[in-house]
Amino acid sequence: MSTDAQQASTVLDDVRRGEILADVAALRDSFDAGTTRPLEARLAQLDALAAGLRAERPRLLKALELDLGKSRTESLITELGVVSQEIAHMRKNLRAWLRPERFGPGLMLAPASGQIRREPLGTTLIIAPWNYPVNLALAPLIGAIAGGNTAILKPSEVAPATSAALARLVRTHLDPAWVRVVEGAVEETTLLLEQRYDLIFYTGNGTVGRIVARAAAEHLTPTVLELGGKSPVFVDAGMDLETVARRIVWGKFTNAGQTCVAPDYLMAERSTLDALVPHLKDAVAAMYGRDPRRSRDYGRMVNQKHFDRVLALIDDDKAVIGGTSAADRAERYLPPTILDGVDWDDPVMGEEIFGPVLPLLAVDGPDEAIARINGGEKPLTAYVFSPRPEIEEQFIAETSSGSLAFGHTLAHLASQTMPFGGVGESGIGKYHGRASLEVFTHAKPVVKKPLRPDTLRLVTPPYRGAKRALLGRLFR
Template identity: 45%
Template sequence: MAAGGPSRALLTRMSRQQVAVERARRAFLTGRTRPLDYRIRQLKSLQRCLEERQADIVTALKKDLHKSEQGTALFEIYGVQGEILLVINKLSDWAAPRPVEKNLLGISDQVYIQPEPLGVVLIIGAWNYPWAVTIQPLVGAIAAGNAAVVKPSEVGVHTAKVMEDLLPLYLDKEMYPVVTGGVPETQELLKQRFDHIFYTGNSTVGKVVMEAASCHLTPVTLELGGKSPCYIDSSCDLTITCRRIAWGKFSNCGQTCIAPDYILCDPAIQDRVVEELRKAVKEFYTDDPRSCVDYGRIINQRHFKRIMAMMEDSTLAFGGENDESQCYIAPTVLKDVKPGAKVMQEEIFGPLLPIIPVSSVDEALRFINEREKPLVLYIFSPDPKLIKRMVAETSSGGVLANDCLVHFSVSTLPFGGVGNSGMGAYHGKYSFDQLSHMRGCLIKSLSMEGVNKMRYPPHTAKKMDWVRYFLLSQMTVSLLGKLVLLPLLFLIVAVGLQRFFQ
């Protein structure tokens, strides 16, 4: 192998996945991602791609998911553009050394955390919001100074092709290659050594990714999903509540990892909830959602059949109309659903909304806590005490009260799961931190060697007394560390010790 990289003969024997990873690593080792100017240029180029090629992105998503131009802009483009602008404005602050509190012995030292790039990151995207959930991690990888191999989901065929064609036109093609393909290509990628793997998808594949990463001790971020519960307090304004739930559930035809998966409510309000949901669906998608430009389609027939099978043992409240040839399933609400029903056994990821009657908040909490930790807990209530109680007595990746989905757009909040719904978090600074190594740095002087005599053998009783004194002094520093004169006091003590041990 030549010093500059693998030979041509070796490259011909490698798979295209190996070649992409090898070239990305060689590009990273040149050090050109280190300067912030380089990272910002790449981010601005990515921003330009989203602006100049929006029509191509819209066309591909229309073919894959029947997304409208407005829906694509709202859910796919604007959020990523906002993320890029935020990163460009904040990058110099995030990448700067971060001073930390010193102890007494280190009072004259430089002590700080230096964020640095990890290396080569693998980003495996999802098909439901392919630009949002693939490009946002890429923004974080670029900002942190990494190389990144981008693997779009093969399920969104047209979007994967557009991503493969467009990104190399705007980004450093050696540093940020796009690798397409299905399961065999993904498996080959996972055999390679990466410095971080960022996967968005389901928990079954998440386990495969984590197992593959363990071979190289590669850290992972897993953005998964699960059955996010939605509790409705009986004292809610049900018209507003159900409008917001309907929007959160039926956007993108229910194919949203943070969609409310099921409703928990008192049996006394179930019929009103059904009626208000029916009104909201009509308001959003007309009497004929099939002909509404803003209502999507199921990604393929395999998922269509999976979703339809979920309804078999539940009572239909409204909806249920479908057309397999168009992968169309109408917005559908199921009522009086039993915990053991098929629709409650896995994440729905489609336009079915089960309602499970519960007699009290206590029963709702038990129901939630007996299951895997969800990606989001939704609570609808005008009562702050009830909201705080549900937050305190449950665990989930995030919590959103009195609305749906919108927490995803808040870059100052970490977005991610817990337990079965994922590990790690991203968005804004959290993306930068997630894809950086936080390197602890301590820079000492070669002077004042006398102070160090207390740690050197022989370990006499006198030295141990001074060690104990320093430990107790450190506790005092923690309590009084904000006093302006303390640094001067430490210096006087250090000089005194220096003389004592000479």
């Protein structure tokens, strides 16, 4: 690179740095000015977001197809549709959720009254992932807006077409006094994380989650970390295996397995696995055809790096469907792959798969399945298919996961009434619906006590005679 080019690059870097810092400062000034506090202003921005989502639908759908090979229908179901429903649910309930909640301050303060008032946090940073780049960028943004905050939205550079489409949506339809988008890669994200915010909301993997948490600690900034992990499935004996297989296949191979709550591995007794495998094969064929490469409903790996990573986890000797022979790196195509006879120390069990590979592992029954789950990090979700209520209760009582689903996979993620998030290694904090409002606001107690009667004289010095005796009895 020539000296002139180096100087131009430095100037460009300085300009870009200045733009990002100016965005953060402008949003903080806007919040400090009270722009985002009025309820009607929040509702207006939610309406603007809904309108923008409708207006930009063709661009967003095309971007999702380019980045992830998503079909129009899948994108409408798992991306745009979910966000639209989230906006509608928040819009419908926000006024009621913001009403003061009364509480009794207790005998010590009587007579007195108390309220919980939800107040905005301030300026927030939302760092979105690439796997559901519309849904997981805009769903947290709904909570930020509803809570009366300003927000910097950082889309993932790994899904560049969707990042550009989101930037256009925000610039065109939302007020820059409320929301601004910063596109870019590691350098931009690093600079953003050096600034002070009132909340950082990150969705992604645990490695970057730790980086975010360390950066947030410099300013004592609270964080929401939506991470992932190896979400297990246990299939008990006695189930309708045709329906079970269909639900597992849908949950696993939607978005080519690139879903934080996708079933990561499946456990069952050997006899159940043997009976289940033909149904799994049939379900794949029913949903994606005999050649999923030709299916309009089957996606692609986001890039060749992730293609290579997941391809390396496949042991063709254990593949009962799919495998490496049908894979196409140029197209980023990995077929739906099911591995049987997998051991617990196989490479595919050493990390979150995040791709279209489902390992099957034989266990002795529910007790071993629970022990295996508890032997690893707490998963983002766990799935159980059992006809026995006592087994369901055993999984509730004896395992810990961000959520626990019986009889289905994946679908619960779209619920606006269920708080969603991880526990332990799989994440910190929850959102969706009311939980989104709660995480993007501070529940401030407000206590009011009249000056007369002056009951607080009872607890103020000097402590003598009858007062000391009474206090001794009250606080013994």
